[in-house]
Amino acid sequence: MRNLIDDHEDRLVVSKMLKGAVMAHPNLKKLDHINSVVSSPNDRQVVLISGGGSGHEPLDLGYVGAGALDAAIVGDIFIPPSAEQIVQTVQYFGNKRPILFIVKNFAADRNNFLKASEVLREQGYVVEILIVDDDRSVDPETKEPRRRGVAGTIFIHKLLGAAADKDYSMAQLLELGKKAIANLSTLGVALSGAEIPNRQLESFQLNSDEIAYGIGIHGEKGYRTEKYQSFERLSRELVNKLYAVSGSESGTSIAILVNGLGTLPLMDQFVFTRSVVNLFELKGLHPELVKTGNYLTSYNMTGISITLFKIEDPNWIKLLNYDTTAFAWQ
C-alpha cells in the first residue's frame, strides 16, 4: 500500500487535510467552508495570493505566512480551484488593497484565475496576475517549449512575500516578479509516474530501470525516456541543459533548488545536490543560495527537479533569506 487516504474522490479529503495542516501550523487559518488557508492579518500594500490543485503539498499552503503569501487557494487533487472559490477567498480580504495572484502556467489554472479576476474587478477590486512559467521541458512531438509552472514558483512566492513585507507597491512587485520569472528555469526527471489510487491519470509509465526527462507535475509525459545509469550522468545532463537554456555566463550569481517530487529519500536528494552544485561551479557560476527538499511534490511520484535562478540583483538573495513563518521554507 502507498496511502492512508481511503477515497481520493471524497470531496472532504482536501478540507480534512487543511484542518490537519492548521493544527500543525497555528499561524495559519482555514476559511470556513472554503478550502483556502490564510495568514495572520497584516497591513502590507498588496495582498499576495497563490493557489492550484492539491496533491502537491507542501505547495502552496506551506508558503503562507509572514514574509510570504497572504493566502493559498487549494483545489481538489490535481484540479485547480474554481473561479467561485477564488472570488470567495479574495472577498475575505475586502477590496481596500490591491490583489496580486501568482499563478502556475497551466491552461485550467490560468482560466479560472482570469475568470475570477473579471468578476472581482466588477466588484471594485484591483487585481493583477503574474504567470510563473519556469518549466524548460519541450513537447516530445512538436519540440515546442511547454513553459509550465513548476517548482521554481516557490522562489517567486518567497521573493514577492519578502518584498511585500518591505511594503513594495503593486507596480514594484509586478516589475520584480516579471524580472525574476524571466530568470527562472526548471527541469524535472521522474523515476515513476504520478499515481492517485482508483483514478485514471494520463501519466506516463516507466520500466523499473528507466527515467523520464522533462516530466510535468500531474504526470505529463517527458521529452525523453532512457535507462538510468548514474546520478553523476543525470546531474551532468540536467545542469548542461539548464545552463544552455538559461543563457547563463561564467560569473553569474545563482540560487539553486533541488526539489524532491515526492517519495525520493532525502539522502538521495542531498547526494544529488552535491553533484549539481559542483557542476554549476565548474561552469563558473556562483551558487549563493541552495535549497534541497520536498518543496513541490506530485502525489506518489518518485523524482526530482532542479531550478536554476539567475540572480540579477544582489537584493534578491536578501529577499530570499528574509525571515518567514511559512513552514515549507526551511
Place this chain on the structure above:
Amino acid sequence: MRNLIDDHEDRLVVSKMLKGAVMAHPNLKKLDHINSVVSSPNDRQVVLISGGGSGHEPLDLGYVGAGALDAAIVGDIFIPPSAEQIVQTVQYFGNKRPILFIVKNFAADRNNFLKASEVLREQGYVVEILIVDDDRSVDPETKEPRRRGVAGTIFIHKLLGAAADKDYSMAQLLELGKKAIANLSTLGVALSGAEIPNRQLESFQLNSDEIAYGIGIHGEKGYRTEKYQSFERLSRELVNKLYAVSGSESGTSIAILVNGLGTLPLMDQFVFTRSVVNLFELKGLHPELVKTGNYLTSYNMTGISITLFKIEDPNWIKLLNYDTTAFAWQ
C-alpha cells in the same frame, strides 16, 4: 525505480550526502574526513551530541543548530557510527565542557556510544548518556516491550537543545531529559517494509492491502499485521493504545508528533493528523503542540508513527517552541 543512488554500499555515499546537506544548510559544517556534522561554536555549559545510522534523514543532522544539538554523528545506512568515529567527533569539541550523548535504544548504538564514553573518560572527558526508548511496540512472540528509540527522540533533541541554550547545567539537562523520556510514547505503522536496493534486510513483507503495527525503523517486524480498512480505524487503534500505555488522564497537556516514515504523501499525513488530534481531544487531553511531517524516516519505507508526549511542566512547551536554526524542526 525508487532511488538515484547507484551503489548503496559505496562508503562515500554518506560523505557525499553530508556535503550536499551543508551546501543547503550553511549553518552546518561537516568535519574533515569524519561523517559528522556540527553547529557554529557556542558557549553553552554542555555539548549536546546525538547520532546513529543514516537512512533516517532528516534525523539526526536536521536537529543540529542553535537551540538544538551541537553535533550529529552519522553512520553508514542503518549502521551506527563506530566508537572511534564517536571519539573523534567529541575530540573536535575538546574536554573543557562536559558531553551529553542522546542515544536511541538499539543494542548496537548503545554499545558503540558506551565504548566511546569509556575511551573519552580515560582522556579526561566528562561524558553522560541519555537513552531514548519511546517505542511502545511489543515483541510479536514474547509480548515483551521493545522500547526502541524512534521518532519521539526529536522532542528530546529539541527540548534539551533549547535548555542547553538557556545554560542548563549537566545535572539539570539529565534530570529534564529523564523526566521527558519517561513521558514519551511512540507507536508506528507500516504500509511497506524498509528497502535498500541490493541489500538483504531482515525487513517484513506486506501484501498490497496490509498494514503492520509496531514496526521498527530498520524494518523490524511489528506485533500485528492486518488488512487496511480506513484511516479513522487506524487512528482509533493507535490513539487508544497510546492513551493506555502512557497512563494519560483527562485534562493532561500533551504534544503530538505525526511522523511520516518516508514515502507517505504530506496530504495523507495532514488528514491523519486531524483524525488523531480530534481523538486525543475526545479523551479529554489538551494538545498544546502538534508537529506533522517527515522528522525521522526509514529508507524507502511507507508508514507513519504517532508520538504522544505528556507535558508535565508548562516550561516544556516553551522549550519546544524556543527558536532554533535546526532545519528539520519546521
